[in-house]
Amino acid sequence: MSRLNYHHLYYFWRVAVAGNLTNVAKELHISQSALSAQIKQFEHNMDVKLFELRGRRLNLTVHGHRVLAYAHDIFSKGEELESFLRKGSISEKQHLSIGVLTTLSRNFVESFISPLLANPDVSFSLTAKGMTNLLNDLANHELDLVLTNLPIGVDKKDPLWQTQLVSRQPLAIVGPKVNRIHDSFPNGYQNMRWVLPGQNTEIRAAFNSFCATWQYQPDVQAEADDMAMLRLLARDSGALVVLPPVVVKDEIEQGILEVYQRLPNVYENFYAITAQRKFVPEVLLALLKQQIDPELIN
Incomplete structure (x- = not known):
């Protein structure tokens, strides 16, 4: 029976994160040839293809992404264990x-x-990107979570993503x-x-669609x-804007802008997307539970 070689898995993990054999070999x-041979041996032993070459860059296959998720959890915990053995304690900060x-x-x-800002045992980083890059980083476990207002399709044969509706504005x-226009739309508009x-x-x-109803x-x-x-234009242009009031809540509180009329049964949805993985940080699970809008449950 074939046993998992953690030495090979470690090499795979380093190359998968870097996406480059040369740099990892130097580190x-x-x-480079020895590193490549070790990874090919790992693929052979596990009978699975983990990388595919596109141009000069190594890209993970679907199986490669799955193996990376496990490898990331294994070696992250290993580094935590090493810290404990050296220092006698593990940092509680996540x-x-x-x-x-x-x-x-x-x-x-x-x-x-906001719950993270109130928790001294948690640090976090925010990275703004386009949707494709965000999902790539999530798949590579460079990100723990993606916030978006765009839903994503889920392939039932490969449910890589977990999408949670956290708010509806x-x-x-x-x-x-x-x-301020006090008449009901479209009167006065x-x-x-x-x-x-x-x-x-x-x-x-x-x-x-709303306008078409009223011609x-x-x-x-x-x-x-x-x-x-849109927030800046709403504040400075003097024109009417259609958006969720949360976007301009500061301007509304300051008396600069005002909600003229809500659109009936029309919402913007906000999603939290995570990748399927064996280990999910406790702080992330707690954050997602806190952010679920009670109205969405009801």
């Missing part, structure tokens, strides 16, 4: 690496991570408080200028997919 003080979609509302992100028409999310967003599609044609002055930019 481990062995030749670290989370969180990826954030570049266009996501910063107010939502701040609200989501109602959409609303928001504008300057000094020009003639000749108003609008700043809207881009055409390919779910928010824009929902607003277009209303908005005068669109500007479009933006980035919630941070």
Whole structure:
């Protein structure tokens, strides 16, 4: 019966994280050919292909991603054990690496991570990227969690991702408080200028349907997919904006903006995405439990 060679697994882990044989070989003080041979032997013994070459970069196969998840947990715990044996104690401080979609509302992100800010035993890092890069980093276990407002499809044959709906924010028409429209839509909205999310967003599609119901044609002055930019335009343009009020909560509290009208039964969903893995940090499990909106459960 074949037994797992942890020496080979360690070599695989280092190369999988770096994505480069040459650099890892230098760090481990062995030749590149010897390192390559060790990994090929590991693949042969386990009867599985872990890497595929694309250009000059090694890319993990589907099995490679799965093996990396186990290897990461094994050697992370090993490093923790080594620290305990050397120092007689293990640091109780845990670290989370969180990826954030570049266009996501910063107010939502701040609200989501607030429990971490109140916990002195936890540190965290935030990285903003596009969706493809975020999922790649999550698959490579460079990230523990991804926050996004974009749902992802799940391949039933390979359920790599775990997606949790953590919040659902109602959409609303928001504008300057000094020009508050008190009539119900579309009365009083003639000749108003609008700043809207881009055409390919779910928010824009929902607003277009809402306008079509009332046979209303908005005068669109500007479009933006980035919630941070929509927030600035809402504050400075004097136009009406469609977005979740949480995005401009500070401006609403300061009396600069006001919610004119909520859109009926229209929401923006916020998701927390994790990768399937054997070991999940306790601090991450606790954070996800805290962030579930009770209304979503009910």
